[in-house]
Amino acid sequence: MTADTAEDLDRFRQRAGAWIRSNLRPLDHAALAAATAGELDEEEELAAIQHERQLMRMMFDAGFAGITISPEYGGQGLTPAHQQAFNEELSGFEHPSRLMVPNLSPCAAVLLDFGTEEQKKTHIPAILKGEELWMQLLSEPSGGSDVAGALTTAVRDGDEWVLNGSKIWTTGAWWSDWGLCLARTNWDVPKHRGLTVFMLPLHRDGVDVHRIEMINGSKEFCQEFLTDVRVPDTDRIGEVDKGWTVGTRWMFHERMLYNSPLITMPAFGRPATSSVSPVEVARDRGRLDDPLVRDLIGEAAMLDLVGSRLQQRIAQGVRTGHLSDQGAAIARLFGGVAGARARTITFQIAGEAGAAWSQHDGAAAGRGTDFLMRQAGCIGGGTTEMARNVVSERVLGMPRERSVDRDVPFREVPRGPSSDARSRA
């Protein structure tokens, strides 16, 4: 880095810090925790989204939206270091946490990589202003880890495409505006060669959004049923039948999670998505002096520190070319496994309050329910098993798994007795 840009960075940091301190409110940990635990009702959730849209707009107006995005598309045209400086200054302040993943990354990131000029100029500024909220229509009920095995079908009809099928595990589809949708446009070629990506407005006829109830009562995820949804060909992203090229990059952005240079979030402090800390549970159980509990607290702290430094190392490795894009799967794997362990730790510290509790149990209340959801972080955004496939095959170069579906027309691939069990559930 030259002295020039370093100075610029310092000035930028000062400007950002000043703006943040005078315009944003301090982070409300309790509110965030309640939101994460799915304790908001529908109205409260919509109000929170509306507030975050306003935060996006304020940042846009102040020149802090899309820091690494070109000014052509409404961004600031600065470096990842500037984004990092902004994130550092943002620590301890409110921020549009729900509108980052998947809205900016992977969605805006994919648009920037593959969109036409027209598409980018229309949608990127709208995203940065908080006017358009995007989500991803990627997974399918029949698909599990096999994203490229999408059954949702798009059939061409003149200048339009007609989509039918079902997508699942979409975060917040019920309050979003647009979706990025992977669909099958050719059943007569091997699966990776018959896919295409479309932009899909969610409030259109034929798009039916259902909220899914999770074990802990959260309804953050949705399933969508698409029935004869019509999309103009101008809303296609990338080439026809070349959607897997888009999809591969899309999933890379997904694995980057909060390490993408498009993401605005506090660099330090408890991450927005953190649940209750082991120290709080131990304190509310009166077990802070128990060496066994301290062992668990220490282990949790260790995993936290290693996880964050690993994220940084992987991000740096990908950025500098020491690691292929696929290296992001290493951090995704570690994060999933460590996160599951962290939930086990708080459950263990809760002791018998893990089975039954009242509000008098403080932070120990509800740890049993948390524990039921432990694997969510090893499933969502691509399972840890898929991450292990990617690491072994794409990072370490080990032989690919035998595939029975790689070189045959997709329509001939065995799909098993349960493939459609949930598609119309």
Next chain:
Amino acid sequence: MTADTAEDLDRFRQRAGAWIRSNLRPLDHAALAAATAGELDEEEELAAIQHERQLMRMMFDAGFAGITISPEYGGQGLTPAHQQAFNEELSGFEHPSRLMVPNLSPCAAVLLDFGTEEQKKTHIPAILKGEELWMQLLSEPSGGSDVAGALTTAVRDGDEWVLNGSKIWTTGAWWSDWGLCLARTNWDVPKHRGLTVFMLPLHRDGVDVHRIEMINGSKEFCQEFLTDVRVPDTDRIGEVDKGWTVGTRWMFHERMLYNSPLITMPAFGRPATSSVSPVEVARDRGRLDDPLVRDLIGEAAMLDLVGSRLQQRIAQGVRTGHLSDQGAAIARLFGGVAGARARTITFQIAGEAGAAWSQHDGAAAGRGTDFLMRQAGCIGGGTTEMARNVVSERVLGMPRERSVDRDVPFREVPRGPSSDARSRA
């Protein structure tokens, strides 16, 4: 069980207990531990073997050898319950611990299953008297888990067979008399269909036995190099090229370990092969009151109890037909994994004495070296990975692993760059 045999069992137990108390010495834990840790020199080891041969002879003369084996072959023709009663009475007394596995099981067990009358009448009484010590020539340096991929070759020459090749991981081959040997007799059929089993005297010309030094200095294992070893066809076990039928049963007996009804060993008390207990290490480190150390002691005790009860359950299940023979792999898997954890636990309790120690450290001395050998119990006698294959495929009925060597002539199977790396090392 009828009242009759129950009474008989009681009488048998009394007779056994009386004989044991007046003829055998109490178990010397220290001597056993030293032997297990490989601390005996060659002369001491041979003296110990000689003593155990005498114990075998004493039991034979007193009518306690081969309790479940037919009198035709020198046994007592009684039930597994009688063997169990004898083993219970034997608790706390010396016993021929080195001459049980593999001598009686799997070796004598395989002879009993597949030997001709002539072979059984010649060898089984000799084994029971301690005159013949048998071991198994099964694994090969190139083979790893792929036992059926044996490269050791037997070629017919009139009434004889000529054997060439190398076997490895044979326990105590240097002090044994006979070996059960799996050899390839046909390279032009798929691998399982070209194997034959032979009986091989180890003190014959052309059998060259090398002792292998393990990380901890132990030399219990050997490697044998066979050069034009001639074996009469009358010493063949089972049919030509049908050796895998023998081998499958052989490996079942191997997985049964000390649960075979052929095995004479104390039913209670610390098993002969146990290493240092976590309690001893904790005491010698002055850490018996440390809750973290007690957590480890409790965990070790738990694994021990579960492991032994699981062994019993599996043995019962196989005996009563609730489980297939392959069920033995469940206990083998659990035992391997739990044993590795037990060694980790004593290493952890040893603390900094795990890195460096003197004799003043008592039971904490040498735990670091133990730890280096931790995986031995997950490798020897078939790896835990192989056990997992067996459990998933043969017990749970899941699809077999794709095999590139099942239906092709063995000579055409790829063997990779390192296959012969160790065969003449």
Next chain:
Amino acid sequence: MLLELTPDQDFLRETTSKFLASQVPVGEIRRLCDDRLGYDPGYWKRGADLGWTSLLVSEERGGGSVSGRGLIDLTLLAHEFGAHAAPGPLAPANVVAGALAEFGTHPDVLAALLDGSAVAAWCWEEPGGLIGGRELELDITVERGDLVLNGRKKPVEAAADADHLLVTGRSGGGLTQVLVATGTPGVTVERLQSVDMTRRYAALRFDDVRLPGESVVGEVGGAGPAVERQLHQALVIQLAETVGTLDRAFAMTLEWAFDRYSFGRPLASYQELKHRFADMKSWVEGAHAIADAAADAVDEGRPEAAALVSAAKAFSGRYGLELMQDCVQMHGGIGVTFEHDLHLFMRRATANAAIFGTAADHHQRLARITIEEDSRS
């Protein structure tokens, strides 16, 4: 569960299994999630008719077992309860009935427990847990022939809606048990939220609760051995139930692995998953083996009962829950939805793992036993 049952035992198990399948299918359990009691009183009475409540009570006191070993028979029922995530106060009803029968007190209450018309709670656990080394604190003082209770119990299964509470407390150096009718002045009940769908727990406070002398079950200050035995019984029932949930979840997941295709072939064909199923199978069988060994030792009153019970509890608390989470992981996204049935079983296993001592608590107990044994040998 035992590999070999007598024909009578198998009949008992089979009858209960069919009854639960028809009376409390998963839809009914979802409905009962919002029910105050967590079960239908008629269901419980019909269960009592099937023998659910009488197994720890001798025939002369109105009970009876099918094999002469009531606790072993009870593990068969508990296994089915686990396999169906079934509702109903199986453990407290039996443990309290067994206690009343043993000491021959309160025959009317016993009769009502046996026919299922009344329910009792076994009030032993205290906040912070008692297995890990903490001393029981609820105080029972004798004052002019009366008994005065002060202290807390939490969490206690079925306590909010029970008719009777069998409360364990400390009287100086020894333990005492008293039978308390719900509604007695000074008893405060707080309903707790539970991780389980149908099991209801409560926290109890006793503030100068005064009871007549005949409320005692056994002798004042002399209840120690009986309480330890009741704890072992409660744990044996809980362990058998947990093994039932593990069996069921494992079977569901195995079936899913055969049915579900990914990349054109069944999940069951992927080696990494196969190997995890192998580990899970070893855990399921290990849980069966040690739970049965514990039941056997407790039933016979053998000295190794304490070690076996704690080993079983530590094992199923740790490996059992790991197995459940592996089942979730194999199911993928639907495994964490409310709609899928898997969580019904995971909830029961999770509650059981946290009640009457965590795995870590039982490690401490096992360590104490092991160190004592070692110093004697």
Next chain:
Amino acid sequence: MLLELTPDQDFLRETTSKFLASQVPVGEIRRLCDDRLGYDPGYWKRGADLGWTSLLVSEERGGGSVSGRGLIDLTLLAHEFGAHAAPGPLAPANVVAGALAEFGTHPDVLAALLDGSAVAAWCWEEPGGLIGGRELELDITVERGDLVLNGRKKPVEAAADADHLLVTGRSGGGLTQVLVATGTPGVTVERLQSVDMTRRYAALRFDDVRLPGESVVGEVGGAGPAVERQLHQALVIQLAETVGTLDRAFAMTLEWAFDRYSFGRPLASYQELKHRFADMKSWVEGAHAIADAAADAVDEGRPEAAALVSAAKAFSGRYGLELMQDCVQMHGGIGVTFEHDLHLFMRRATANAAIFGTAADHHQRLARITIEEDSRS
């Protein structure tokens, strides 16, 4: 190790790597296993010429680093030491040299340490370990201007054959460090057996060891911060070395998986093994990341250094050793033979995991830090 090195750093690393490969190949390490010292003194002197001993010493005191950040440069050397299981007292020589240079005392000793003609031991650890919470007990009392030492140190790397001992002890409420020449009356040395092939540890006893006042390094009772810094340095060196061993063992095992065929195809094609390699890769990268973060924080004296060092130590102590054992398992039988080289690296990692606090000890340290931070926030 850092992903990006300066050209000078890369040259230092590369030079040392080549030197170690030629001077201490595995055959030489096997030979040195029976050597009293564990290394050849000439080898150590030539290493000093390459800069091994001077990195924590400023240029004005005769030292110098290549990047201006000596501790970071030192981690590059330590990484290579680990990757070659190389012999020689790298950590004690540097930590003691750094301490003498910092306080400007004993310039002759410092000069001899720098040119490799003398060796010093850093005597801090005491029996039972100091990380888990135990207090340092070796007593240093001032008597008429003299210092009197009483107590024990164990285990101490290179102490039996060192020329000088930098001993840390307690003087009332504070810590003191003194430089003791070996052979001083009252110092008893017991050589220990080591799990490592070439590293030599000893136990030391100090019975009324009397030293002149000028033996002090720093101030009597004021050495606390310096000792903490030295401990952090020693840990950073150890951690980098451990990462080097992990890298090497992982690379060996990966190569083996490609070369070794079982059932007609390479081990690397089995999904279960592939997935374990993926986990191992995440552990190797995690170990790199946290060790580098710790080195950076210690070098800059940042407040989070203590937490990062303990996190790195706990992580490599646990996951690093699991990785080593996985490497053994993948090798099968030959992985536990003396003939195969894998154990050379596992030995070094095992010794490092047990020295200066186990993973469990560092969990306790991390818990203390985390709870303190939490109560401040």
